Amino acid sequence: MRTVQKALAGACLLFGLSIPLLAAVYAIGSGDDFELEDSAEAGVALVVFGLAPTALGGWLAWNLRHSNRQISQSLSLQQEQMFLQLLQNQAGDLTIIQFAAAAQVPIEQAKAFLDQKAQVLNASFDVKDTGAIVYRFPL
Known part of the structure; x- marks a missing residue:
């Protein structure tokens, strides 16, 4: 259409x-x-x-x-709601792949979104043995 x-x-x-x-x-x-x-x-x-x-x-x-x-x-609002829901379910710890899968967005877009939120919410970062970055958001 x-x-x-x-x-x-x-x-x-x-x-x-x-x-x-x-x-x-x-x-x-x-x-x-x-x-x-x-x-x-x-x-x-x-x-x-x-x-x-x-x-x-x-x-x-x-x-x-x-x-x-x-x-x-509308999509931005849905991503924001998905982000907040995941933060509650994961006790503030979130990986790029978890967010990308839940929000159904590409990895690059998920990384950019989480990087932006990490700056706004003063999140810390941890790197797992596998190389995955874990964003730790204060609740």
């Missing part, structure tokens, strides 16, 4: 923005032959075929951006 909405927004913007450009080229190219009646017709064409698709395309693009922002905020 998002792909269709993106394609439709792009097509509307492309079509809607090209009409005023073509009308301007026509008006400039006509020179002295451009009459008031042509001007009225061009104005109607600009509104109907230019403004409407441009407005629709702009609204679709804004709607996509707004939806993406809401989804991103």
Whole structure:
């Protein structure tokens, strides 16, 4: 659905923005032959075929951006809740793999998230014999 909405927004913007450009080229190219009646017709064409698709395309693009922002905020909140739940269950000790598996995110993203939280919450680090880093968050 998002792909269709993106394609439709792009097509509307492309079509809607090209009409005023073509009308301007026509008006400039006509020179002295451009009459008031042509001007009225061009104005109607600009509104109907230019403004409407441009407005629709702009609204679709804004709607996509707004939806993406809401989804991103929702995912951040879910990650935060998963992090807090894991901290309670693990008594404050958490590894990157535990968080990545529970939050279903890539290892690199889990490491970046835990590094950020470690700085904010003053966590300490321990390294296991296997080389895994254990984040120790104060509860």
